[in-house]
Amino acid sequence: MSSRKSAQRDLTREMIMDAARDLFIVKGYQHVSMRQIAKELGYSHGAIYYHFTNKAELFYALVQKHFGMLEHKLIELAQATLAPREKLEAILLGYIEFGLNHQSHYEIMFLIKDEEVRDYLNQSPIETYELFAQTVHSLSEKQLSIQEIWSIFLSLHGFVTHYLRHVLQYEDVLDMAKAHVQFLLKGIFQS
Amino acid sequence: MSSRKSAQRDLTREMIMDAARDLFIVKGYQHVSMRQIAKELGYSHGAIYYHFTNKAELFYALVQKHFGMLEHKLIELAQATLAPREKLEAILLGYIEFGLNHQSHYEIMFLIKDEEVRDYLNQSPIETYELFAQTVHSLSEKQLSIQEIWSIFLSLHGFVTHYLRHVLQYEDVLDMAKAHVQFLLKGIFQS
DNA sequence: ACCTCATTTGAACAGTGGTCAAATAATAAT
DNA sequence: ATTATTATTTGACCACTGTTCAAATGAGGT
Numbered sequence: 001m002s003s004r005k006s007a008q009r010d011l012t013r014e015m016i017m018d019a020a021r022d023l024f025i026v027k028g029y030q031h032v033s034m035r036q037i038a039k040e041l042g043y044s045h046g047a048i049y050y051h052f053t054n055k056a057e058l059f060y061a062l063v064q065k066h067f068g069m070l071e072h073k074l075i076e077l078a079q080a081t082l083a084p085r086e087k088l089e090a091i092l093l094g095y096i097e098f099g100l101n102h103q104s105h106y107e108i109m110f111l112i113k114d115e116e117v118r119d120y121l122n123q124s125p126i127e128t129y130e131l132f133a134q135t136v137h138s139l140s141e142k143q144l145s146i147q148e149i150w151s152i153f154l155s156l157h158g159f160v161t162h163y164l165r166h167v168l169q170y171e172d173v174l175d176m177a178k179a180h181v182q183f184l185l186k187g188i189f190q191s
Numbered sequence: 192m193s194s195r196k197s198a199q200r201d202l203t204r205e206m207i208m209d210a211a212r213d214l215f216i217v218k219g220y221q222h223v224s225m226r227q228i229a230k231e232l233g234y235s236h237g238a239i240y241y242h243f244t245n246k247a248e249l250f251y252a253l254v255q256k257h258f259g260m261l262e263h264k265l266i267e268l269a270q271a272t273l274a275p276r277e278k279l280e281a282i283l284l285g286y287i288e289f290g291l292n293h294q295s296h297y298e299i300m301f302l303i304k305d306e307e308v309r310d311y312l313n314q315s316p317i318e319t320y321e322l323f324a325q326t327v328h329s330l331s332e333k334q335l336s337i338q339e340i341w342s343i344f345l346s347l348h349g350f351v352t353h354y355l356r357h358v359l360q361y362e363d364v365l366d367m368a369k370a371h372v373q374f375l376l377k378g379i380f381q382s
Numbered sequence: 383a384c385c386t387c388a389t390t391t392g393a394a395c396a397g398t399g400g401t402c403a404a405a406t407a408a409t410a411a412t
Numbered sequence: 413a414t415t416a417t418t419a420t421t422t423g424a425c426c427a428c429t430g431t432t433c434a435a436a437t438g439a440g441g442t
Contacts, residue, residue, distance in 0.1 A: 010408095010420075030221070033398060044422050046401085051420095055399065110356070150367075151374040155342070158349020165301070176341075183342040201389075224429060235391050237432085242389095246430065 011043055013051050013061065021062055024104045029059060066105040067124040070098050071131055078135045085185075088139045092156060092181040095132070099160030100170040106160060129153065143188055152184050202234055204242050204252065212253055216295040220250060250299060257296040258315040261289055262322055269326045276376075279330045283347060283372045286323070290351030291361040297351060320344065334379055343375050 019040045023032040034055055038045040052058040077091045099106040109125060133149050144152075159180050163173050170177070210231040214223040225246055229236040243249040268285045271278060290297040300316065324340045335343075350371050354364050361368070 034400085035398080045399090046423070047421050049400070110353075147367075147370045148374055151346070151371045154349040154353055154371065155346035155375075156349065157353055158345040158347065159342075161352050162301075162345055162348055176338075179338045180342045180345065183339055184346075225431085226429080236430090237392065238390050240431070240433095 011041065011047055011051065015041060016048055016051055016058065017062055017065075020058055024059065024062070028104060029107070063105060063109055064124055066102060067109060067128050069102075070095075070109075071128055073098055074128075074131055074135055078139070084139045084141055088136065088185060089181055091132075091135060091139070092152065092184065093177060095156050096159055096177045096180075097170050099156075100163060100168070100173070103164050103167070106164060110157065110161075140188060155180070155184055202232065202238055202242065206232060207239055207242055207249065208252055208256075211249055215250070215253065215299070219295065220299065254296075254299045255315055257293065257300055258319045260293070260296075261286075261300075262319050264289055265319075265322055265326055269330070275330045275332060279327065279376060280372055282323075282326060282330070283343065283375065284368060286347050287350055287368045287371075288361050290347075291354060291359070291364070294355050294358070297355060301348065301352075331379060346371070346375055 016037065020032070020037050023037060023040065033045075034048055035045040037058075038048055048058070052061070073094055074091065077094050078087065080087060080090065082090065132153060133146070136149050136152065137144060137146075140149075159177065163176075207228065211223070211228050214228060214231065224236075225239055226236040228249075229239055239249070243252070264285055265282065268282050269278065271281065273281060323344060324337070327340050327343065328335060328337075331340075350368065354367075
């Protein structure tokens with residue numbers, strides 16, 4: 001009855017990921033179906049399974065991209081021309097900003113406990129944390145121990161997690177975020 | 192064909208909640224179906240809908256109980272005979288212990304983002320946090336501001352959230368938890 | 383014996399993720 | 413130009429989900 005699409009509109013992983021990202025951001029992982037994604041693209045849901053083995057793998061492909069984005073942002077902030085203290089502030093705040101401005105992705109990167117999805121998570125979170133830790137360590141002028149950096153990370157993570165659950169945007173909690181960062185840095189620069 | 196159960200075994204909210212709790216703890220909210228709960232009880236799934244309007248409401252009934260448990264623990268710790276500093280440590284550590292020893296519960300209380308479920312969440316988390324904040328405030332000998340207490344809470348939340356995702360038990364991360372608490376209290380008691 | 387009514391059943395509905403034989407079309411080989 | 417091959421897409425199908433609801437059930441009151 002229906003005919004397959006012409007060659008130039010052949011379905012690609014990129015196309016699927018673009019459509020999926022939009023839907024995931026609006027509705028969240030659990031509330032997006034493979035059929036919805038396919039419909040958005042004008043294909044049948046079966047076609048997606050040709051390009052991705054399942055929903056989790058499709059989602060994880062998106063996640064990997066976003067870990068890359070977070071790393072990019074960290075590097076960018078670390079290269080800014082600011083005093084260490086300001087740079088450190090910017091990085092901690094930048095982490096929160098990233099988390100709240102990419103809520104669906106943060107959720108997948110750090111929150112989804114779903115076994116299906118977790119099986120696809122590999123080294124990405126670890127690598128990204130390593131970068132975070134090293135950057136913070138050097139900016140702290142060696143005053144922060146590994147353990148303290150880890151505590152800072154967990155504390156930022158708690159902030160993001162909490163407000164992400166309440167679906168608030170970064171702008172809505174900017175003051176709170178700044179105060180949280182100050183709290184975490186208090187004592188380090190004896191300010 | 193099948194007949195309704197005899198009067199003394201009439202299905203109650205309590206019975207349903209007990210069966211549901213066990214399943215939720217083992218499998219998590221998303222992977223427990225109403226049919227599974229009903230099967231566990233030897234009833235048809237329709238019967239549950241007579242006692243709970245839907246899955247989310249059933250789940251929330253469980254949540255309320257767990258908030259009660261956490262409050263109970265907080266009060267208990269606050270009444271211990273310890274120096275303020277030690278008491279404060281015990282409370283922060285107690286919070287982490289509760290979170291990691293009741294992972295499914297904590298997940299329900301603070302992590303589930305599902306709209307269906309969230310619609311049933313009312314004042315419980317707020318009330319429990321109020322208790323936490325007041326206790327910490329008085330124990331800090333008025334040295335902690337509202338904002339700082341909130342940051343401490345978020346930082347503890349981050350700790351629990353992270354290790355909960357990796358399904359580690361409290362004992363496995365005890366040293367880490369102690370270090371995290373010390374980090375958060377650093378400066379407050381000028382230690 | 384009859385009635386009432388809270389409780390339970392199970393069929394039905396619209397949706398889900400995932401599978402797969404069959405259909406299709408672009409490309410390579412003849 | 414015709415044929416064979418191969419990558420891609422389709423849609424019926426499966427086993428499942430949460431939810432609804434008319435109908436059946438049976439305990440308690442009269």
